[in-house]
Amino acid sequence: xxxxxxxxxxxxxxxxxxxxxxxxxxxxxxxxxxxxxxxxxxxxxxxxxxxxxxxxxxxxxxxxxxxxxxxxxxxxxxxxxxxxxxxxxxxxxxxxxxxxxxxxxxxxxxxxxxxxxxxxxxxxxxxxxxxxxxxxxxxxxxxxxxxxxxxxxxxxxxxxxxxxxxxxxxxxxxxxxxxxxxxxxxxxxxxxxxxxxxxxxxxxxxxxxxxxxxxxxxxxxxxxxxxxxxxxxxxxxxxxxxxxxxxxxxxxxxxxxxxxxxxxxxxxxxxxxxxxxxxxxxxxxxxxxxxxxxxxxxxxxxxxxxxxxxxxxxxxxxxxxxxxxxxxxxxxxxxxxxxxxxxxxxxxxxxxxxxxxxxxxxxxxxxxxxxxxxxxxxxxxxxxxxxxxxxxxxxxxxxxxxxxxxxxxxxxxxxxxxxxxxxxxxxxxxxxxxxxxxxxxxxxxxxxxxxx
Amino acid sequence: xxxxxxxxxxxxxxxxxxxxxxxxxxxxxxxxxxxxxxxxxxxxxxxxxxxxxxxxxxxxxxxxxxxxxxxxxxxxxxxxxxxxxxxxxxxxxxxxxxxxxxxxxxxxxxxxxxxxxxxxxxxxxxxxxxxxxxxxxxxxxxxxxxxxxxxxxxxxxxxxxxxxxxxxxxxxxxxxxxxxxxxxxxxxxxxxxxxxxxxxxxxxxxxxxxxxxxxxxxxxxxxxxxxxxxxxxxxxxxxxxxxxxxxxxxxxxxxxxxxxxxxxxxxxxxxxxxxxxxxxxxxxxxxxxxxxxxxxxxxxxxxxxxxxxxxxxxxxxxxxxxxxxxxxxxxxxxxxxxxxxxxxxxxxxxxxxxxxxxxxxxxxxxxxxxxxxxxxxxxxxxxxxxxxxxxxxxxxxxxxxxxxxxxxxxxxxxxxxxxxxxxxxxxxxxxxxxxxxxxxxxxxxxxxxxxx
Numbered sequence: 046x047x048x049x050x051x052x053x054x055x056x057x058x059x060x061x062x063x064x065x066x067x068x069x070x071x072x073x074x075x076x077x078x079x080x081x082x083x084x085x086x087x088x089x090x091x092x093x094x095x096x097x098x099x100x101x102x103x104x105x106x107x108x109x110x111x112x113x114x115x116x117x118x119x120x121x122x123x124x125x126x127x128x129x130x131x132x133x134x135x136x137x138x139x140x141x142x143x144x145x146x147x148x149x150x151x152x153x154x155x156x157x158x159x160x161x162x163x164x165x166x167x168x169x170x171x172x173x174x175x176x177x178x179x180x181x182x183x184x185x186x187x188x189x190x191x192x193x194x195x196x197x198x199x200x201x202x203x204x205x206x207x208x209x210x211x212x213x214x215x216x217x218x219x220x221x222x223x224x225x226x227x228x229x230x231x232x233x234x235x236x237x238x239x240x241x242x243x244x245x246x247x248x249x250x251x252x253x254x255x256x257x258x259x260x261x262x263x264x265x266x267x268x269x270x271x272x273x274x275x276x277x278x279x280x281x282x283x284x285x286x287x288x289x290x291x292x293x294x295x296x297x298x299x300x301x302x303x304x305x306x307x308x309x310x311x312x313x314x315x316x317x318x319x320x321x322x323x324x325x326x327x328x329x330x331x332x333x334x335x336x337x338x339x340x341x342x343x344x345x346x347x348x349x350x351x352x353x354x355x356x357x358x359x360x361x362x363x364x365x366x367x368x369x370x371x372x373x374x375x376x377x378x379x380x381x382x383x384x385x386x387x388x389x390x391x392x393x394x395x396x397x398x399x400x401x402x403x404x405x406x407x408x409x410x411x412x413x414x415x416x417x418x419x420x421x422x423x424x425x426x427x428x429x430x431x432x433x434x435x436x437x438x439x440x441x442x443x444x445x446x447x448x449x450x451x452x453x454x455x456x457x458x459x460x461x462x463x464x465x466x467x468x469x470x471x472x473x474x475x476x477x478x479x480x481x482x483x484x485x486x487x488x489x490x491x492x493x494x495x496x497x
Numbered sequence: 498x499x500x501x502x503x504x505x506x507x508x509x510x511x512x513x514x515x516x517x518x519x520x521x522x523x524x525x526x527x528x529x530x531x532x533x534x535x536x537x538x539x540x541x542x543x544x545x546x547x548x549x550x551x552x553x554x555x556x557x558x559x560x561x562x563x564x565x566x567x568x569x570x571x572x573x574x575x576x577x578x579x580x581x582x583x584x585x586x587x588x589x590x591x592x593x594x595x596x597x598x599x600x601x602x603x604x605x606x607x608x609x610x611x612x613x614x615x616x617x618x619x620x621x622x623x624x625x626x627x628x629x630x631x632x633x634x635x636x637x638x639x640x641x642x643x644x645x646x647x648x649x650x651x652x653x654x655x656x657x658x659x660x661x662x663x664x665x666x667x668x669x670x671x672x673x674x675x676x677x678x679x680x681x682x683x684x685x686x687x688x689x690x691x692x693x694x695x696x697x698x699x700x701x702x703x704x705x706x707x708x709x710x711x712x713x714x715x716x717x718x719x720x721x722x723x724x725x726x727x728x729x730x731x732x733x734x735x736x737x738x739x740x741x742x743x744x745x746x747x748x749x750x751x752x753x754x755x756x757x758x759x760x761x762x763x764x765x766x767x768x769x770x771x772x773x774x775x776x777x778x779x780x781x782x783x784x785x786x787x788x789x790x791x792x793x794x795x796x797x798x799x800x801x802x803x804x805x806x807x808x809x810x811x812x813x814x815x816x817x818x819x820x821x822x823x824x825x826x827x828x829x830x831x832x833x834x835x836x837x838x839x840x841x842x843x844x845x846x847x848x849x850x851x852x853x854x855x856x857x858x859x860x861x862x863x864x865x866x867x868x869x870x871x872x873x874x875x876x877x878x879x880x881x882x883x884x885x886x887x888x889x890x891x892x893x894x895x896x897x898x899x900x901x902x903x904x905x906x907x908x909x910x911x912x913x914x915x916x917x918x919x920x921x922x923x924x925x926x927x928x929x930x931x932x933x934x935x936x937x938x939x940x941x942x943x944x945x946x947x948x949x
Contacts, residue, residue: 082810261775263922267892271826322714348718349729353801360591470813
C-alpha cells in the first residue's frame with residue numbers, strides 16, 4: 046500500500062478498526078428493513094442511531110422528514126472549507142429471511158477473523174450500505190483532522206431499497222444545503238476481490254406487480270378444470286410473452302469501443318463471479334458477454350409468484366388468484382416511464398383481466414469519466430490499494446443518483462468498496478476490514494486532494 | 498317423492514337425521530387430511546372412529562393395514578344374503594387453509610337451517626366423502642332391517658385424495674372378501690342442484706412436481722440479472738410450452754353422438770356452475786362446450802409455484818430455486834403412464850436442468866351404462882327424487898375405481914349425491930340433509946332391488 050502521499054495516514058486508518066466495528070455493530074443490529082416491508086418504526090430508530098454516530102464525530106446532524114421515512118443529514122466541516130462534497134449512502138436494508146441465513150440471525154452482528162481480509166463483519170446491511178457509509182465518515186474525519194479544508198455533507202437515505210420514493214422531498218427541502226462541488230456514492234462493487242474499479246454507469250429499474258383474480262375461491266381441478274381460468278398459468282403465459290417481447294429493449298445505447306476495451310481490462314473472472322453469487326447455472330460463460338449482460342443490457346426478472354398451493358404434497362385446485370412480482374433492469378438511455386407505459390399497453394392487449402401496478406422506478410445513470418473528482422477517486426484507489434482501478438459499470442440501480450444529478454445539477458461519481466462475494470441482498474451478507482480500510486483511506490485521500 | 502315402491506321407507510329415512518348428523522359430526526371433526534399433508538396419526542384416529550361407526554350398526558369391521566395408512570372394511574349382512582355389493586368411499590380429506598374459511602374452523606362441524614335443503618352440514622369432508630359414506634351405511638341398514646337379503650361391504654380408504662397409492666395392497670390382501678356382484682361409488686356429483694344424474698366416466702390424472710435450482714442462494718437482480726438463470730421464469734416458460742404442446746392430448750376418445758345427446762339433456766346451467774364454484778371468468782360460456790371441457794377433455798393445471806419472494810413490498814432478487822406443482826386431468830382412453838413418459842421426455846428436451854417428479858396417477862374410467870345394477874341405480878334415484886336421472890360424466894378422478902375394476906374384475910357403478918355448490922376441495926365445504934335423504938333412500942332402494 047502506497048502511503049508516501051499522506052504520511053501516517055495508513056496508521057491512522059489501521060487504528061480506526063475499533064471505531065468502525067463498534068459503529069457498524071450499532072447500525073447492523075438495528076433491523077432497518079425498507080419502509081413498507083417490515084415495521085417502519087425500526088427505520089426511524091435507525092435514523093436516530095445514525096444521527097448520533099454522525100454527531101459523535103463532530104458533525105451537525107439532523108433528521109429530515111419526508112412523506113415517507115426520514116433522511117439523516119450530517120455536516121462535518123473545516124472552518125476554512127474551500128470545497129463542498131456530498132456523500133450519499135442509505136441505511137435501509139433488504140428483508141432477510143432468517144431460514145436462509147446460517148445461524149438464522151441476520152441482524153446479529155458477528156465478527157470472524159479472515160486470513161486476507163483480517164475480519165469479516167457479518168449481518169444484513171454490512172456491505173449494502175452501512176459499512177461503506179461509515180468508511181466515508183471516518184475518511185472525512187481523518188482528512189479534516191489532518192487539515193483538509195473541506196466541507197463534507199453526509200446524506201443517509203432510508204428508502205433506497207424501495208426506489209427512493211420520497212427522496213426528491215429532501216432534495217427540494219434542503220436544496221441550498223446540498224448544493225456542492227461534487228457528489229460521491231460508494232454503493233457499487235468491484236469486478237473481483239483484487240481489482241479496484243470506478244463505476245461509470247448504473248442500470249435503472251422498473252418494478253411491477255401483476256395480479257389476476259379469476260374466481261372468488263379456489264376450486265377442485267377435476268370439477269372445473271378446462272372451464273375455469275387458471276390465474277397461475279395465465280401469469281406464467283403473460284411473463285413468457287413479456288420476456289419474448291421487445292418493448293422493454295427500446296432506447297438502449299450500446300457501449301462504445303472504448304468502454305468495451307475498459308471492460309476487457311477489468312479482469313472479470315466468470316468462475317469468481319459464479320462462486321461469489323453461488324450460481325450453479327448461467328446464461329453464458331464468456332467473460333465479455335457476461336459483463337455486457339449484467340451492465341449494459343436490460344433484463345426482465347421474476348421475483349416471486351404467489352397464490353395457489355405450495356405446501357406439502359399436492360392440492361388439486363384451480364387457484365382463484367395469483368400475483369407476480371417482477372422488475373425490469375434498464376440501461377442508459379432507456380426511460381422507465383416509457384417502458385412502464387409500454388408494459389401497461391402490452392398487458393392490456395395480452396390479458397385485459399390482469400391488473401398491473403407499477404412500483405418504484407429508477408432511471409439508469411451515466412457517470413462522468415473525466416474531471417478533477419473522477420481523477421481524485423482513481424488516484425485515491427490507486428494509492429490506497431496499489432492497483433490502478435479499472436472502469437466498469439454497475440448492474441444495480443440507485444434511484445437517488447439520477448435524482449441528485451437532475452435536481453441539483455451536480456454530477457455523481459462512484460467510489461466502489463463492496464465485493465461480489467459480500468452478498469448484496471443475499472443471505473449471509475458481510476463486509477470486511479480490508480475493504481473498510483481501503484474505503485477509509487480512499488475517502489481521506491479524495492477529500493484531501495479535492496481540498497487542495 | 499315416490500314412496501309407493503317401499504311403503505314407510507321415506508319415513509324411516511326422515512327419522513335418520515339425528516343418526517346421520519351425529520355420525521357426520523364425529524367424522525368431520527377428525528381432521529383426516531390425506532397422508533403426507535398433515536399428521537398421519539389423525540388419519541389413523543379417523544379410521545378407528547370410522548370402524549366404530551360401522552360396528553355400531555352391526556357390521557363386522559376392521560382396519561386393514563397397508564404400506565401407507567389403513568383402509569376400514571365393514572360388512573353388514575342379511576343371514577340369507579343372495580347378493581354381495583361393495584360400496585367404496587374415502588375418509589381422507591383435502592387440506593383446508595383456515596384463512597380462506599368463513600369462521601376459520603374447517604374441522605368444526607356446524608349445522609345451519611336451509612329453506613330447501615332443511616339443514617346444511619358444514620365442515621371439511623362433509624360432501625367429499627364422509628356424508629355420502631354415511632348415506633350408504635344407513636341405506637344398507639334400513640334395507641337389511643326391512644328384510645333385503647343382501648351382503649354389503651363398506652370399503653373406506655384413507656388415501657384417495659393423494660391417488661390411492663397403496664389401495665392395491667387392500668385389493669390383494671382381501672381379494673376374496675371383496676369379490677362381489679357389484680361395486681357402487683357415490684363420490685361424484687349432479688350437474689345442477691335439481692337434476693339427479695348417473696356418472697358414466699371419470700377423468701384420470703397425473704400429478705407432477707417440477708423443480709429447478711440454478712444457484713445456492715438468491716442473488717441481487719442488479720448484480721447478476723442477465724447472467725443468472727431465473728428458475729421462476731424458466732418454470733413459467735416450461736409450463737407455457739407444456740400447455741401449448743400436444744403430447745398430453747394423446748389417446749383421447751371423443752364422446753359419441755349418444756353421449757353428447759345425453760349431455761344436452763342434462764340441464765347443465767352455466768350460470769349455476771359459475772355461481773356454485775364462484776368463478777368470475779371462464780374459458781367458454783357455451784353449455785355443451787363447458788361439459789365437453791370438464792368431462793371429456795384433458796387439462797394441464799398449475800396448482801402453485803413456490804420459491805422467490807411473495808411477501809410485502811418488493812425484493813429484487815433472482816431466486817435460487819423454484820418448484821411448480823401441477824397435474825394433468827386425463828380422459829378415456831388416455832394412459833397416465835404414457836403421458837408421464839412423454840412429459841419426462843418433453844422436459845428433458847426443453848430444459849434438462851429441471852427435475853420432474855411424477856406423483857400419483859389415476860386412470861380414467863368408463864362405467865357401464867347397461868345391466869341390472871345400472872338400472873337399479875337409475876330407478877332408485879328416480880323413485881327417491883321423482884326425477885329421471887340424466888347420464889353425464891365426472892370431471893374428477895378416483896384412483897381406486899379403475900384399480901377395483903382391474904384387480905377384482907367387477908364393474909364399478911356410480912350413485913352421485915354431491916352438488917356443485919357443496920364445494921369439493923373448496924373452502925366452506927358442506928353437505929345437506931336433502932341430498933343425504935336422497936342418498937339414504939336411494940341406497941336402500943338399490944340394495945332392496947338387487948336382493949330380489
